[in-house]
Amino acid sequence: ATKIPFSLKRNEALLTFEAEEVAQRLIKMDKYTVDLDSKTAEIRGKPTALGMGVKFELHVTISGRKINVSEVPELPIPEEWMRDKLELNFQKSEYGGGEVKDVCYDKQSGAAAVTFLRPGAANSFVRRAKYPFHVNGHSYRLSVSPDTCVHLKKLQVYGGISKKTILLQGIPEMEDDEESVEDMIKIHFQKPSRGGGEIENVKYVSGQGVCVWFEE
Structure with a gap:
């Protein structure tokens, strides 16, 4: 009511x-x-x-192909290299990843958006908050979350x-x-x-x- x-x-x-x-x-x-x-x-x-x-209805759509990544470490490498390393890391099937279609990375905020090629590939990240990231001989824990779209209706x-x-x-x-x-x-x-x-x-x-x- x-x-x-x-x-x-x-x-x-x-x-x-x-x-x-x-x-x-x-x-x-x-x-x-x-x-x-x-x-x-x-x-x-x-x-x-x-x-x-x-009075309104709030509809939340969870993407099955896209995830948001934060706490990407700031490393002394070009942004293009970091995008490549993120892509390689999220393609590892042993960590729940899959073939990556696109990586959008922002060095200043330490955040990225990873889009997978296969629909539903992002579903494995719904219940996990951290994802291992190995780069330059070091291991990090990235924060991951599913990409959501919120619609206000009625x-x-x-x-x-x-x-x-x-x-x-x-x-x-x-x-x-x-x-x-x-x-x-x-x-x-x-x-x-x-x-x-x-x-x-x-x-x-x-x-x-x-x-x-x-x-x-």
Whole structure:
């Protein structure tokens, strides 16, 4: 489910009804006289304007022919020679390699991209993080990882107004805890004689504001 944020400020409450028509009826009334313990409060009700929410699908494709290589040692040899040595090294079948089609090497970053000729040849590197590299009489361990392509699909932006929820403002300072105030709000707004109905949820904040989340 997509989650959409809403900023609930001090001395405000969100009141969600089971039926959409109840919330819409109360919003049209605008003001309510509510008994809160020993206080009678004039509270206003407004539509709940939601922030923006985003929904998307993330598709990751793992290449079967290409791997990325890093931690290539910096050696005093030309880049062309290093490309050749990488190609020879990754063609060794005993280490899971295969015939190499192309090597793209960047000396400055110490990274390379190796493309194999046979589809699926890169699959043997999916579960291994290191690969032996022998050059000029020395042995090194290169970091290897499969080449991936990330696609973002079905991007949707959500917003608008929650039709079942009203925002209550103007709640006076209360000595009671938040749960007690929520109970008082429920008692008032669940009565049909006051335009109310069955309540799904109440969230009241007496102190610092909070961020609440609506599910699309």
